[in-house]
Amino acid sequence: MVKRTRLMRSQELIYEMRVAEVMTKDVVTVTPKTSMSKFGDILRSKRISGTPVVSGGFLVGIISIEDFINWLEKGSKKARVKQCMTEKVITVFDDEPLAQVISKLEHYRYGRLPVIDRDSKKLVGLVTNGDIIEGLLHKVERVHNEEEIRRHQASNIFDDIIVDQTTLIYEYRVIGKDFKQAGAGTSRLRKTLSRLEIHPQVLRRAAIVAYEAEMNIVIYTDGGDLFAKVEPGMITIVARDKGPGIENIELALTPGYSTAEDWVRQLGFGAGMGLCNIKKVSDEMFLDSSVDDGTRLEARIAI
């Protein structure tokens, strides 16, 4: 699922992203008057295989290591860049989509293309296949991370990525209105957590949060998911559903307030204590709900 989304995203991204976002701005250039031997020095010292040729900020040509080799073979010692460069240069504008650049690079089989500002017509950068791939990877990663954060809303998710640290995420499906299966996710979670040698008190608090959150999904919604994230120092439990959403969160947090139907109450549920119980046993609780998008509850328990 995630994989498919990402693939589609990168395909979309090459149309969304512009050259300016991925190009290298700090470009080594030479002028038409630069001597070929100086150009050779630049190639060597900068470890590059070619540069745009610029005069007064405008691109007037491009010169590569190939031109340099040709010059070494048969050029005159005093030759300057102007005599050896290619004047007809394929360029891209900085506001063109990446898709355009990719097809140009493919079509001409070039390794790089100078980037020109559409208004001033001056050289503003250089773009290579490598730049495009790197730019896409960064963007995909950023998009993915944003999704992750939305999913877990844990601001410290980046802090987790330390080599000698493991973050475990457990996920359980919860079926709405199914009282027979209700609590099953919590039971499984409790069992799993108990294997992690978590303090019994913490375990119990986590179980209470998970149970009440799970029951809320069962009682009030058509189903949702229960996540538990375990990392050093913290257990985060997230319950998500797709609706109907809580109309008045403040009221829902009032002990004893309940919108449960009668038949649910007769089963011993819907007493209007669930959210209060969660708040009581967790260190932090966040509740987001909208009538259209459903409810997302996050509770954190320090280990």
Place this chain on the structure above:
Amino acid sequence: MTVKEMIQGADLEVKAAANCLDTEVTGGYSGDLISAVIANAEEGNVWITWHVHPNIVAAALVVKLAAIILISGRQPEEETVKKADEEGIPILVSKQPAFAIIGKLNNMGIMGEK
């Protein structure tokens, strides 16, 4: 007092998890609001309830109760027994109503104070 000793002393019938009766009973809690049980019952408590549906097992697991006592001779649902057997939560049935069985347990030394 273990669950087994309590069963003998209070004349309870074992309906599920007959092999898990050695847990020490730390006290008791009574109530039919499951959220209240979860919020207030303590680990190792016995829970005196009228409910017979499978979810009482889940609630018992959350709190790590020693056993569930059903009152007035109420019979657990089939699914409840199955789940309780799986999870090792003893389900016991008393012929007496809640007030009477709780009084009896109190006399045996099983209390409800925290």
